[in-house]
Amino acid sequence: MRGLILAVQFLTRLPTPQLTDFRQEEFSRSAAWFPLVGMIIGLLLMIAAWLGMHADYRIAALLVVLVWAGVTGALHLDGAADLADALGASHRDAERFMGVLKDPHIGTFGVVILISLILTKFVTAAWLIQSSDTSLWTLLLIPAWARLGSMYWSQSLKPLAPGSGEQFSWQIAENTIWLWGAGLLLLSWLTVSLLFALTAIATLLLWRAFLQWRLGGMSGDCLGAGIEYCECAMLLAVCLL
Numbered sequence: 001m002r003g004l005i006l007a008v009q010f011l012t013r014l015p016t017p018q019l020t021d022f023r024q025e026e027f028s029r030s031a032a033w034f035p036l037v038g039m040i041i042g043l044l045l046m047i048a049a050w051l052g053m054h055a056d057y058r059i060a061a062l063l064v065v066l067v068w069a070g071v072t073g074a075l076h077l078d079g080a081a082d083l084a085d086a087l088g089a090s091h092r093d094a095e096r097f098m099g100v101l102k103d104p105h106i107g108t109f110g111v112v113i114l115i116s117l118i119l120t121k122f123v124t125a126a127w128l129i130q131s132s133d134t135s136l137w138t139l140l141l142i143p144a145w146a147r148l149g150s151m152y153w154s155q156s157l158k159p160l161a162p163g164s165g166e167q168f169s170w171q172i173a174e175n176t177i178w179l180w181g182a183g184l185l186l187l188s189w190l191t192v193s194l195l196f197a198l199t200a201i202a203t204l205l206l207w208r209a210f211l212q213w214r215l216g217g218m219s220g221d222c223l224g225a226g227i228e229y230c231e232c233a234m235l236l237a238v239c240l241l
Contacts, residue, residue, distance in 0.1 A: 004037075006030035011037045011147065013073040031151050032172045035180045038144035041071055045139040049129050061126035064139065065118060079224025080117060081110030086221075087214070098161055101221055117228050124235035135238065137191040141184065141200070142234045146227040148180050149204040153226055157211055157218040192238075199237045203230045 007030040008016050048067040052060025069077065082101055088109035090097035100107075106114075128135040151172060181201070188197035207226045211218050 002026065003030040004033045007033035007037045008040070011075070012041065012071050014040070014071060029172060031154070032176045034147040034151055035144045035184065038147035039140060041068070041143040042140035044071055045143070046136055049125070049136055049139060053129060057126055057130040060129045061122050064125040064129075065122045068121060069118075076224040076227040077114055077117065079221040080228040081106050081114050082221045083225040084109040084113035097215075101219065117232055120232040121235065124232075124239050127239050128235070135192075138196065138234070138238050141188050141192065141196075142231050144184055145188075145200040145204065145234065146230045148177070148184060149207065149230055150223045150227055151177055151180070152204060153208050153211065153218050153223055156208060158216075160215060160217040160219045160222070195241060196234075196238060199241065200234055203233045203237070206233075 003026070005016050006026065008014055009018070010030070011034065044067055045064050048063040049060045052063040082103075085103070085107040086097045086101040089100045089107065125139070128138060155172070155174070155177065185197045185201070188194075188200060207230055211222055211226070215222065
């Protein structure tokens with residue numbers, strides 16, 4: 001239970017009993033609960049969509065986006081903006097990349113990415129809400145898939161630099177990732193479609209491939225950005241396929 005509470009504390013702004021006496025090892029093991037926390041976020045998104053549907057599908061989509069950003073404290077949006085600025089300014093200069101990545105200020109690239117991500121979520125959520133009740137299951141599953149991705153990326157990629165990723169190399173068994181993957185695949189297949197399940201897996205693999213090709217590793221910002229990008233990619237895929 002402490003692991004679940006730590007995972008909720010780290011990934012959301014939901015009220016929980018505050019644990020301050022935990023060890024780093026205990027915090028690292030809490031990552032095993034990340035997909036479940038994603039499903040909690042997804043459940044809140046479904047509730048927001050259902051409430052908004054009593055007014056208008058656009059209001060419902062707006063509520064979904066607001067809840068999505070609010071419940072996570074925009075944690076992953078911040079990572080996406082930081083990574084965009086670093087990639088845009090570094091021009092494959094590793095030292096400059098890390099310097100910009102650690103800069104707390106947001107530049108032009110970061111602003112553009114933030115606007116793009118928020119617009120993507122709003123438009124796709126509006127389409128999902130207007131299309132069918134079955135599509136709303138994707139709002140439950142997409143946050144879980146993305147947070148499973150953060151577990152997978154942290155385990156399969158090396159930290160970019162000392163201090164940039166070691167704390168996110170979660171101490172979890174490989175079997176845990178496989179079990180969550182199998183469970184989400186089955187649930188996605190039963191509630192949405194097998195195509196959606198395979199698309200979700202593909203987005204996680206593509207983000208890992210990009211990080212390996214472009215950066216050769218990962219950092220906390222890379223994991224957070226991956227959650228945002230994969231969520232948007234999965235939403236777009238559901239709308240387009």
